[in-house]
Amino acid sequence: MLSKPTVVEHPVAGQSRLAGYQVTYSYQGQTYTVLMPSDPGSRVMI
Numbered sequence: 001m002l003s004k005p006t007v008v009e010h011p012v013a014g015q016s017r018l019a020g021y022q023v024t025y026s027y028q029g030q031t032y033t034v035l036m037p038s039d040p041g042s043r044v045m046i
Contacts, residue, residue: 008035 006022020035025044036044 008019008022020037021039022033023036023040023044024031024033025046026032027046
């Protein structure tokens, strides 16, 4: 199962800057959350 990516932004000198996409997925009964540099789409290769 792959959750919908969440855009993570970090403020830089009063501006928002895209830091990446927070993705939560399940693999072999464990749930993982990672920050990916680009939009992973609907599937993540593990």
